[in-house]
């Protein structure tokens with residue numbers, strides 16, 4: 208039985224998978240596995256990768272269905288460690304069903320949900336249970352959860368332990384106001400104490416590292432500034448915020464070193480935007496042996512402040528998208544390995560909160576909607592820097608799997624989950640009104656109207672073909688991932 212793409216006509220529809228087989232091979236001329244890219248076939252059996260036949264694979268795949276993807280790329284599915292799915296409590300912003308359908312359409316096979324923007328925030332065993340219950344039968348990809356480190360639990364190890372025992376993959380905290388009432392910010396003492404507990408569990412602490420600087424350099428903010436101007440927003444949230452946070456983390460980072468008070472714990476800086484002093488401070492800490500990793504997001508690599516039109520609040524996020532020179536330096540840091548991985552920071556809201564008509568950057572909700580497009584965006588913008596498919600797999604799958612403690616995910620290797628994206632890097636598309644968008648509010652996405660290259664053909668989650676040629680599987684068979 209040989210399928211060659213496009214193969215919609217032969218696909219099933221009702222169950223967990225569009226492909227009616229539990230044991231099959233997929234093959235192409237560009238399989239990203241075992242540190243190389245080349246012709247290979249991957250055997251999928253009962254949700255796992257059973258074998259990889261490299262080179263001339265035809266003699267291996269006899270008597271089993273084979274999906275031949277020609278010269279499309281077969282790569283590990285993306286693992287997005289930073290997405291706000293907002294359910295329960297704010298389903299009108301996003302939701303498990305819409306968010307995971309968007310993920311599947313974008314080649315993302317695992318999401319890790321942020322503990323804030325849902326209501327209540329995920330800060331205790333009980334609130335994690337609400338998340339897990341709300342997710343039931345709604346997931347098209349696998350979903351894990353970060354818990355929140357907040358003042359209420361940070362100094363209370365037994366509360367933190369009950370949250371960790373309940374299965375969050377790690378914790379997340381803010382060093383500035385989060386914009387969400389039941390998710391208050393932490394100071395460096397909360398963080399240092401939380402890390403001691405995390406060290407026992409060997410799980411990471413993710414930090415939104417922006418802090419209001421002690422000495423304000425914002426004199427320019429005095430007087431009348433136009434809130435529709437992007438420059439006004441940039442002045443209100445300078446790189447000094449990121450720098451101040453990271454300086455304040457000095458002791459916490461030191462504590463993670465071998466022999467330190469929280470050896471075994473791990474600090475992960477989310478959505479780094481400042482590629483100057485903040486990055487230098489983090490490089491120094493890494494260099495002296497602190498266990499620190501860094502992520503940045505496609506919007507910091509795709510856009511620059513110069514391109515953000517006044518009033519276009521789709522581009523408002525924190526920390527802000529900075530100037531073109533900053534963007535160049537972020538690419539350099541990513542290519543040099545100083546930035547470890549990428550994530551979407553998909554943080555939608557209802558369109559009214561983006562204040563798109565008023566265009567007020569100072570009052571609009573901060574957060575970029577991007578979940579479905581991160582693969583083509585990274586590829587389209589990375590091509591001119593010569594990025595490779597292996598680098599994409601490292602930034603989007605291997606490193607995120609490690610951060611989230613997922614030992615069976617993130618690579619195409621025998622014994623691993625068959626979480627796979629098949630895509631055509633050369634296929635161009637214009638993200639116009641006719642393009643199918645599965646996250647909830649298409650008009651708030653900063654990528655609408657853009658030309659991208661890299662089209663997702665198929666997405667497999669644990670062997671289930673959950674998305675192919677524009678269609679989703681009928682049943683939502685993604686799993687919730689809880690740490691043990």
Ligand SMILES: NC(=O)NC(NC(N)=O)C(=O)[O-]
Pocket residue numbers: 291323324385386387415478523524525526552554573574575
């Ligand atoms: N409450 C939020 O979702 N905040 C998010 N907002 C952004 N990035 O603008 C974030 O991750 O900080």
Ligand SMILES: [Zn+2]
Pocket residue numbers: 415477478525
């Ligand atoms: Zn954040």
Ligand SMILES: [Zn+2]
Pocket residue numbers: 289291321552553554
């Ligand atoms: Zn976020």
